[in-house]
Amino acid sequence: MPRSIPSVEAILLGILLILSAGLALTADGFLSVQNLFDLLYNQSVNLIFAVGLLVVLISGGIDISFSVAASVVQYVAVTLMIQIGGGNWLLGGLAAMLTGLSLGLFNALLIHRFRIVSIIAAIGTYNLYFGLLMFLTKGRSIYNIPDWLDSRVAILTLGEGRATATLYLPVIVMLCMVAVTWLILARTGFGRQVYGFGSDPEAARRSGARIWLVQSFAYGWLGLCAGIAGLMQVHVVREVVPNALYGRELDVLAAVVLGGATLGGGRGTVLGTVLGILLLAVVQNGLNLLGITPFAFKAIVGVIILVSITFTNLDTLMPRRKIVVEFDPEGRTKA
Numbered sequence: 001m002p003r004s005i006p007s008v009e010a011i012l013l014g015i016l017l018i019l020s021a022g023l024a025l026t027a028d029g030f031l032s033v034q035n036l037f038d039l040l041y042n043q044s045v046n047l048i049f050a051v052g053l054l055v056v057l058i059s060g061g062i063d064i065s066f067s068v069a070a071s072v073v074q075y076v077a078v079t080l081m082i083q084i085g086g087g088n089w090l091l092g093g094l095a096a097m098l099t100g101l102s103l104g105l106f107n108a109l110l111i112h113r114f115r116i117v118s119i120i121a122a123i124g125t126y127n128l129y130f131g132l133l134m135f136l137t138k139g140r141s142i143y144n145i146p147d148w149l150d151s152r153v154a155i156l157t158l159g160e161g162r163a164t165a166t167l168y169l170p171v172i173v174m175l176c177m178v179a180v181t182w183l184i185l186a187r188t189g190f191g192r193q194v195y196g197f198g199s200d201p202e203a204a205r206r207s208g209a210r211i212w213l214v215q216s217f218a219y220g221w222l223g224l225c226a227g228i229a230g231l232m233q234v235h236v237v238r239e240v241v242p243n244a245l246y247g248r249e250l251d252v253l254a255a256v257v258l259g260g261a262t263l264g265g266g267r268g269t270v271l272g273t274v275l276g277i278l279l280l281a282v283v284q285n286g287l288n289l290l291g292i293t294p295f296a297f298k299a300i301v302g303v304i305i306l307v308s309i310t311f312t313n314l315d316t317l318m319p320r321r322k323i324v325v326e327f328d329p330e331g332r333t334k335a
Helices: 008-026 033-058 066-083 089-112 118-137 169-187 189-199 201-206 211-237 248-258 270-289 295-312
Strands: 154-158 165-168
Touching: 008 270, 033 066, 033 165, 033 169, 033 189, 033 211, 033 248, 033 270, 066 089, 066 118, 066 211, 066 248, 089 118, 089 211, 154 169, 165 169, 169 189, 169 211, 169 270, 189 201, 189 211, 201 211, 248 270, 248 295, 270 295
Parallel strands: none
Antiparallel strands: 154 165
16 A cells, blocks of 8 residues: 655644754753744744735745835835824724735736736836835835834733743734635635636636636735735834835745745645744744854755745656557557
8 A cells, every 4th residue: 555645734844843852952942932932923924924925826826026015015004194193003904904905906917917927027016116115215214103003912921020921913913814814725615716726727717717806816815915914014123114024025935835835836735834934934043043144044045945946847857758558459458
């Protein structure tokens, strides 16, 4: 009986556990509750980005403009809140989500209506958004943000005194976005359409899938996630910096493809994406605790992207075997 091949999620979980055990023995404080809470807190923005990007990759597209789109959202939402007298979480959240959604749908328009290849559209909007942001803001940061956005919102506190460990709002927002994305992809018929379109666009089109709706949802959802992530980033760092998220897209992309998504579409899971982000986070955290240069992490990210693309295209690189069927004089196949 043939052995079953472990899933990507199972392999990632195994690597994560082994790596965590090794760091627990070599890096002081790695297994402390506060360090684990900090890992979730620091990766909340990346995880929100990642589940949005996952939907785009499953649909067969690619988008790297989400990080600068989030930077645009920060400026638009915070500036708008300041102009109306400060605002609140509800108004700020709506402004961020609507701005992010609009930027995502703009990408979908370029790809669907004007037939621009997704990576070309993404490169174009990436430079367009960032260039306009830097030109219009002159690269200035906003330090005087509204009080509701500046104040920490504690969700869970464990321990007392110096041993206190606290979990903050961005982690809960991240968990909600992860759960909603999982429900859409794994528990709805529309989620199956997204997978089907990514696997075989022509077959999906013939089966009645509305292509414009799938692409609008994929890029719109990533834009929405970028908007929420941008607002959470402001809450985390307590300021708006125009280039704070610049370059974050490659780390997120590496984590998502590490989690099992392919650049060809039709594959990927929310669980794999979460494990991919956590694995890279643990690697980065371990390097910091061990005093190893952060440039090593960038090298690891580059290797992950190259290896993932290689395995994605492996079926086209390997020579195909020709199957020859022979028949005997009575018309039966030979063994």
